[in-house]
Amino acid sequence: MSAEIIKISANDDIFNTSQYLNDRLIFNYIEGARQNSSSEFYSDGKRVIIYRKKDCKSIWIWTDNDVQNDVEIVIAIARTVMGFGITGLEFFTKPNFAQTFSDMYALVSNDLDYQIKSEFSLGAYRFSGNKLPDNDTVSVVRYNSEFDNALLNFYMELKDEFNWSEDKVNTMVEIYALLNTYLLLKNSEIMSVCVIKDDYDKFSSIRSVATKYSERNKGYATILTNISSTIHSKNGNSITLYTNDGNISAVTAFKKAGFELVGKVHLIKS
Numbered sequence: 303m304s305a306e307i308i309k310i311s312a313n314d315d316i317f318n319t320s321q322y323l324n325d326r327l328i329f330n331y332i333e334g335a336r337q338n339s340s341s342e343f344y345s346d347g348k349r350v351i352i353y354r355k356k357d358c359k360s361i362w363i364w365t366d367n368d369v370q371n372d373v374e375i376v377i378a379i380a381r382t383v384m385g386f387g388i389t390g391l392e393f394f395t396k397p398n399f400a401q402t403f404s405d406m407y408a409l410v411s412n413d414l415d416y417q418i419k420s421e422f423s424l425g426a427y428r429f430s431g432n433k434l435p436d437n438d439t440v441s442v443v444r445y446n447s448e449f450d451n452a453l454l455n456f457y458m459e460l461k462d463e464f465n466w467s468e469d470k471v472n473t474m475v476e477i478y479a480l481l482n483t484y485l486l487l488k489n490s491e492i493m494s495v496c497v498i499k500d501d502y503d504k505f506s507s508i509r510s511v512a513t514k515y516s517e518r519n520k521g522y523a524t525i526l527t528n529i530s531s532t533i534h535s536k537n538g539n540s541i542t543l544y545t546n547d548g549n550i551s552a553v554t555a556f557k558k559a560g561f562e563l564v565g566k567v568h569l570i571k572s
Contacts, residue, residue, distance in 0.1 A: 309342065527560055
């Protein structure tokens with residue numbers, strides 16, 4: 303009998319199983335998505351969770367540690383993903399599942415020319431909470447409407463680096479204003495902005511950090527430390543982020559800022 307994967311709710315019992323809870327920190331992206339009405343989840347009810355966001359090419363696949371040895375369920379996962387009818391998908395999986403899934407996805411797609419465009423390992427990092435702010439001349443505050451113009455001007459200064467038009471800047475600032483956005487200030491001027499993607503059940507994940515050109519020689523790690531330690535001390539949240547293992551400078555900065563590696567996910571771009 304073949305495995306069956308069906309659409310489930312964000313409150314399905316599988317999210318309370320011990321195996322998923324053990325991986326919840328590494329797959330915190332899925333946890334945050336449970337709070338978003340545009341999220342869709344699929345599962346066999348025991349060993350697999352597939353997450354997709356409507357109109358998005360990123361697919362997160364959580365599995366238990368032995369799924370790669372079960373051909374039927376791997377085929378079911380591949381067929382479920384193929385059923386989305388989206389080309390150019392990005393898959394985030396456990397490292398030990400990546401090759402098995404990729405091979406089966408190519409087989410199920412029945413595409414003789416199918417190939418992986420790129421793949422790499424992502425480290426999942428958590429702020430330890432042991433690192434304290436190391437610059438007394440700055441402060442960290444949560445964004446509020448008082449900073450509307452300052453936030454807009456901050457990103458206008460960086461728009462060429464991001465390849466953003468002025469309209470794009472206005473759109474992104476409107477989005478960030480609705481998220482959990484923290485500002486690092488010096489003499490009331492914004493030096494750096496940290497956007498928290500999710501903030502739920504004592505978990506937060508960093509979506510982006512942007513810094514003024516003039517402050518970048520002060521050290522990216524210092525900026526992260528000041529922002530992360532403030533958020534952690536106020537909320538007690540476990541702050542997480544992902545970064546490419548091959549980006550040595552970023553990995554070094556995150557570790558210096560007080561982030562510790564808690565696990566890895568594998569990214570496959572098809």
